[in-house]
Amino acid sequence: MISFATVVERAFTGPICTERDFELGIFVPNLRKVVEKYSIKYDPQHPVPADDDLADRVWAAAMEFLLETGVYCLDTERRILFTQEEIEGALETGPRGHVFGEGKDAKAMPRRFPEDKTPPWCSVGPTSSPVSSELYYVNLVKAHAENPLGDSITIPCLTHVDGQQIVGGSPLGVEGAIRAVLLTREGMRRAGRPGMPIVNGVTTATRAQEHIAAHHFGIRQTDALEIGTVHEMKIDFDSMNKVAYSLAAGSLIFAENGVILGGLAGGPAGVAVVIAAYNPVDLLLLRGAVQHPFPTHFDLGVTSTRDSIWARSLANQAVTRNSTLPVVNVGYSAAGPMTKMLLYEHSAWVIGSVVSGGSVEVGASARGTALDYTSPMDPLFGSEVAHAVAGMSRKEANGIVNALLEKYEDKLRDPPIGQKYQECYNVVSGKPNQEFIELYREVRREMVAQFGLPFKFTVLIPGGEFYS
Amino acid sequence: MSDESIYERLGATIIAGDKDKLLQAVEDALREGVTPSDIIEKGMSPGMKEVGERFTRYEIYLPEMMMAAEAWEYAMKFLEPKLLEAGTERKKVGRVVLGTVKGDVHSIGKTIVGAMLKMSGFEVFDLGVDVAASAFVTKAEEVEANIIAASALMSTTIPQQKSIIEHLEARGVRSKYCVLVGGGSTNQEWADSIGADGYGRTAGDATALALKAVSKG
Structure with a gap:
C-alpha cells in the first residue's frame, strides 16, 4: 500500500479545482454515470437485499467512481487521485484482524461476510451523545462496560467542564477531551473492564490538538481514534493531522464515513456506491483498521429509515464480499430511551447490518443530539439482537426488518422522545428503573414471539437483574 | 410558440x-x-x-x-x-447571511438550507464553513441582510451560535436581524437559551421561519 506521506504529497500536487466544480462538475456526474451503468436501483420492498450480483455491481461502480473522482482536499483545493493499482494494492495488503483492547478485554476484530455465523463485534455506548454531568458520564460508561456482549465502548460527549460549556478549538475543548478520557477509564475500571477498548476517541474533541491532548491522558495503542472524511469524498488537514498523529503514536483508527442520504450522493443507490467507494479511501487516506459508515437521512437525521437501511445493507454486502477491511456500522435512531420504538429502530438497522456482513456500534438514541437522552439498556438490546441474527439469511432478515419498519417508520418525523438518563435510571446506584426493565422484557418477548429471534444468552441487565 | x-x-x-x-x-x-x-x-x-x-x-x-x-x-x-x-427591478423576498460556525466544517445541512431559501426567493450570501462570529455580522451589515442563519453540527461548536448573538449585541445591531439557528446538536431549548429568534430542525423549517420573519417586516 502506498504510504501516507505519498497521499499527503498528492494533497499538495493533485489537480486543482474549486469545491463547487468538484461537487457538481466531478462528483455528481461521475456518480450518476456509474449508478446508471451498473443498474443500481433502490428497491423499497427489500430493505435487506439478497442479491450478490447487485452487491458486486455496487462494488464495481464504487471502484470506477473512486478512480475517476478521487478525494477533494479542502485546504489545498486539489484532488487526491489514486490509480487502479494503488486501490487494488491497498485492498490486497490492508489490515486484517487487528486486536483491540488489553488484557482479558483484548479481542481481534472479525472480518465477516453476508449471512456469516461469526459473532459480530458489538461496540456499546452513547455513541457521542451529549451528556451534561460527570456523574452521569462515569455511571453511563460503567453500565455500558458491564454489558457482557460489549466488545468495545463508544464514549459520550461531555458538554461542560466545571460549569463552563465546552467550546471546540478552545482550552475548554482540550480540557473536555482530556477529562472525557479520564472519566471513561474510571468508569471502565469500576466495571472491572479496564482493558476494554475505546473506539471513538475522542468524542468530546473537535480539533486535532484536542485529540492529541486527550491521547496523552489515557488513549492506548489498542484503542481507536475516530477520524472521518468530510461529506462527500472530501478531507481537510485537521482530519489528516489526526491521521498523522495516530500513525506516529501507533494507535488504531476507526475510519468514519457519514454519508448523507439526500445530500451530494443523492438517493439510496448513490449512497450505497459512495459508502463502498470510501472503503479503499479509509485504507489509503484515513489508514483505518475499520470502516465505520453511517448513512444518515438528510431530513430525519437518522439511520433507521427504509432507504438508509437498504443503502447500508447493500453497501455492507458489496464491501464485505470484496474487501478485508472490517465494517462496524453505527446507528442513529429517532426515538429516545425507554420507548418501544427505539428498540424497534435499533433492531431494524442492526439486523440489516449484521446479516450483510457488518458488525455494529449501538447506538445513539434521540438522533444522538438531545442532551442526556441516552441509556445503557438500548445498546444492550441491540447487541442481543446482533448476536441473535448472526448466521440468519438475508431473506429472513428482510421479512423481519420490513415488519419492524411497519411498526415505526411513520413516526420518524415526530418520534417519542422517551426519558432522560436521570429519569429512567437511578443516577446514584446506576440502575434502571423497574418500568424500563419491564419494557425491555416485553419487547424481547415480542421479538421472540413475532419473529422467532433466537436470543442466545442469559443477560445481566446493568444493575444486577438476571433474566433469560 | x-x-x-x-x-x-x-x-x-x-x-x-x-x-x-x-x-x-x-x-x-x-x-x-x-x-x-x-x-x-x-x-x-x-x-x-x-x-x-x-x-x-x-x-x-x-x-x-x-x-x-x-x-x-x-x-x-x-x-x-x-x-x-424596463424599470421593473425584481424585489427579493429578503437577504440571508448563511454559514456554518467557527470550528465546524459540516456543510451539507447548511447547503440544503441555502438552496431551499433561494427556491423561496431569498438572496443568500453563503459564507461557507468555519465562519467566525464577526464575519456573520460584518457580512450582514454589508449587504443589509434581514436574517442571519447559523448552522452547527457538534455540541462543542454550538456555543459559536451564541457568540454571533453576542457580537451583534456588542455592535449594537442585534435588533436589526432575525437570527436563526440549526444543525444536528441544536434544538428549540438551545435556541431559546441563547436568545435566537428561531430554530429550524429541517431545511423546510428554516425556510418557513425565514419567510415568517420577512413577512413581519
Whole structure:
C-alpha cells in the first residue's frame, strides 16, 4: 500500500479545482454515470437485499467512481487521485484482524461476510451523545462496560467542564477531551473492564490538538481514534493531522464515513456506491483498521429509515464480499430511551447490518443530539439482537426488518422522545428503573414471539437483574 | 410558440438544472416578445417552486436543488439588467447571511438550507464553513441582510451560535436581524437559551421561519 506521506504529497500536487466544480462538475456526474451503468436501483420492498450480483455491481461502480473522482482536499483545493493499482494494492495488503483492547478485554476484530455465523463485534455506548454531568458520564460508561456482549465502548460527549460549556478549538475543548478520557477509564475500571477498548476517541474533541491532548491522558495503542472524511469524498488537514498523529503514536483508527442520504450522493443507490467507494479511501487516506459508515437521512437525521437501511445493507454486502477491511456500522435512531420504538429502530438497522456482513456500534438514541437522552439498556438490546441474527439469511432478515419498519417508520418525523438518563435510571446506584426493565422484557418477548429471534444468552441487565 | 409552451420550457429547464438550456429558453422567450418579468414570474418561478416541492417529497435531492439554483442565478444575471431597463427591478423576498460556525466544517445541512431559501426567493450570501462570529455580522451589515442563519453540527461548536448573538449585541445591531439557528446538536431549548429568534430542525423549517420573519417586516 502506498504510504501516507505519498497521499499527503498528492494533497499538495493533485489537480486543482474549486469545491463547487468538484461537487457538481466531478462528483455528481461521475456518480450518476456509474449508478446508471451498473443498474443500481433502490428497491423499497427489500430493505435487506439478497442479491450478490447487485452487491458486486455496487462494488464495481464504487471502484470506477473512486478512480475517476478521487478525494477533494479542502485546504489545498486539489484532488487526491489514486490509480487502479494503488486501490487494488491497498485492498490486497490492508489490515486484517487487528486486536483491540488489553488484557482479558483484548479481542481481534472479525472480518465477516453476508449471512456469516461469526459473532459480530458489538461496540456499546452513547455513541457521542451529549451528556451534561460527570456523574452521569462515569455511571453511563460503567453500565455500558458491564454489558457482557460489549466488545468495545463508544464514549459520550461531555458538554461542560466545571460549569463552563465546552467550546471546540478552545482550552475548554482540550480540557473536555482530556477529562472525557479520564472519566471513561474510571468508569471502565469500576466495571472491572479496564482493558476494554475505546473506539471513538475522542468524542468530546473537535480539533486535532484536542485529540492529541486527550491521547496523552489515557488513549492506548489498542484503542481507536475516530477520524472521518468530510461529506462527500472530501478531507481537510485537521482530519489528516489526526491521521498523522495516530500513525506516529501507533494507535488504531476507526475510519468514519457519514454519508448523507439526500445530500451530494443523492438517493439510496448513490449512497450505497459512495459508502463502498470510501472503503479503499479509509485504507489509503484515513489508514483505518475499520470502516465505520453511517448513512444518515438528510431530513430525519437518522439511520433507521427504509432507504438508509437498504443503502447500508447493500453497501455492507458489496464491501464485505470484496474487501478485508472490517465494517462496524453505527446507528442513529429517532426515538429516545425507554420507548418501544427505539428498540424497534435499533433492531431494524442492526439486523440489516449484521446479516450483510457488518458488525455494529449501538447506538445513539434521540438522533444522538438531545442532551442526556441516552441509556445503557438500548445498546444492550441491540447487541442481543446482533448476536441473535448472526448466521440468519438475508431473506429472513428482510421479512423481519420490513415488519419492524411497519411498526415505526411513520413516526420518524415526530418520534417519542422517551426519558432522560436521570429519569429512567437511578443516577446514584446506576440502575434502571423497574418500568424500563419491564419494557425491555416485553419487547424481547415480542421479538421472540413475532419473529422467532433466537436470543442466545442469559443477560445481566446493568444493575444486577438476571433474566433469560 | 404559445406563451404557455414558452413558460413550460422555462420551468422544465429550471427543473432539469441545465443553465445553458435555460439561458437559451430565456433568449428565445425574449425574442418571442415575452417580458423579463413574465419570464421570471410565469416561467422560472413555477419551475423553482416545483423543484422545492419535489425535494420535500424526497423525489429529488441536493444535487438537483443546487443545479436548479445555479441555473436560476445564471439566468438572473442575464435578466436583471433587462428588468432595470424596463424599470421593473425584481424585489427579493429578503437577504440571508448563511454559514456554518467557527470550528465546524459540516456543510451539507447548511447547503440544503441555502438552496431551499433561494427556491423561496431569498438572496443568500453563503459564507461557507468555519465562519467566525464577526464575519456573520460584518457580512450582514454589508449587504443589509434581514436574517442571519447559523448552522452547527457538534455540541462543542454550538456555543459559536451564541457568540454571533453576542457580537451583534456588542455592535449594537442585534435588533436589526432575525437570527436563526440549526444543525444536528441544536434544538428549540438551545435556541431559546441563547436568545435566537428561531430554530429550524429541517431545511423546510428554516425556510418557513425565514419567510415568517420577512413577512413581519
